[in-house]
Amino acid sequence: MPSIPANEPLVLALPKGRILLEVRPLLDRVGIVPEPAFDDENSRQLRFATNHPHISIIRVRSFDVATFVAFGAAHLGVAGNDVLMEFDYPEIYAPLDLGIGACRLSVAEPKEMVEGDDPARWSHIRVATKYPEITRRHFAARGVQAECIKLNGAMELAPTLGLCRRIVDLVSSGSTLRANGLVEIERIADITSRLVVNRAAYKTRPEEIGGWIDRFREAVDAA
Numbered sequence: 001m002p003s004i005p006a007n008e009p010l011v012l013a014l015p016k017g018r019i020l021l022e023v024r025p026l027l028d029r030v031g032i033v034p035e036p037a038f039d040d041e042n043s044r045q046l047r048f049a050t051n052h053p054h055i056s057i058i059r060v061r062s063f064d065v066a067t068f069v070a071f072g073a074a075h076l077g078v079a080g081n082d083v084l085m086e087f088d089y090p091e092i093y094a095p096l097d098l099g100i101g102a103c104r105l106s107v108a109e110p111k112e113m114v115e116g117d118d119p120a121r122w123s124h125i126r127v128a129t130k131y132p133e134i135t136r137r138h139f140a141a142r143g144v145q146a147e148c149i150k151l152n153g154a155m156e157l158a159p160t161l162g163l164c165r166r167i168v169d170l171v172s173s174g175s176t177l178r179a180n181g182l183v184e185i186e187r188i189a190d191i192t193s194r195l196v197v198n199r200a201a202y203k204t205r206p207e208e209i210g211g212w213i214d215r216f217r218e219a220v221d222a223a
């Protein structure tokens with residue numbers, strides 16, 4: 001892993017999409033004010049200055065937050081524990097549950113299958129998922145071999161179109177499953193978003209990064 005010079009401005013990696021809506025009020029409480037382009041949906045800018053000269057924000061895809069932080073390209077970030085569990089990067093330390101982005105990672109199948117299905121008898125299953133590592137680990141722990149077909153979205157289409165009979169995906173209200181004739185049959189993990197830091201950066205700059213962790217913790221407690 002590349003080393004991180006101690007005099008560089010800190011980079012905070014934030015996920016675009018739904019989590020950003022929940023992170024935004026938290027940023028306000030932490031006292032980080034991004035430059036106006038950050039809130040402009042039409043802006044193609046990816047890196048943003050803030051009111052703190054020593055902290056800038058990058059906006060990337062949620063899986064990429066973990067990668068930027070693990071490789072030290074960003075010092076801090078916000079990522080769901082679905083993403084953290086999937087990569088399992090040892091370089092990432094996740095000191096704080098931000099209590100946002102709450103959902104669960106679950107196994108689902110068509111409602112017509114549920115009655116005749118007994119998960120205790122599975123020895124091999126094929127699933128469509130964005131989370132092949134978590135899925136394989138989860139099933140291997142009870143001796144089931146999971147063959148995973150990697151999709152990046154719209155997993156719920158897979159059973160209807162005969163790609164496979166089951167999926168592993170995030171569920172919140174359950175409306176996406178219902179709208180596609182699927183039923184949740186097993187919960188793999190509860191998910192929320194975490195503040196993450198690069199371990200090497202934290203070791204090199206403990207006061208500065210520790211200070212931001214404390215400010216995020218206070219902001220979460222005040223919510």
Ligand SMILES: Nc1ncnc2c1ncn2[C@@H]1O[C@H](COP(=O)(O)OP(=O)(O)OP(=O)(O)O)[C@@H](O)[C@H]1O
Nearest residue numbers: 017018019061062063080082083101102103170172
């Ligand atoms: N329905 C949901 N309810 C609450 N949190 C969710 C939900 N779906 C996803 N999340 C959380 O938000 C994070 C980003 O998910 P989302 O589905 O918005 O990513 P995306 O923008 O579709 O991803 P990509 O970067 O592949 O386009 C997930 O990693 C998870 O932690």
Ligand SMILES: O=P(O)(O)OC[C@H]1O[C@H](OP(=O)(O)OP(=O)(O)O)[C@H](O)[C@@H]1O
Nearest residue numbers: 153154169170171172173174175176177
């Ligand atoms: O239980 P629900 O409240 O319906 O939420 C679940 C949906 O939310 C996520 O998808 P998202 O909307 O982020 O779209 P994606 O398929 O592009 O990831 C997830 O992948 C489910 O499809």
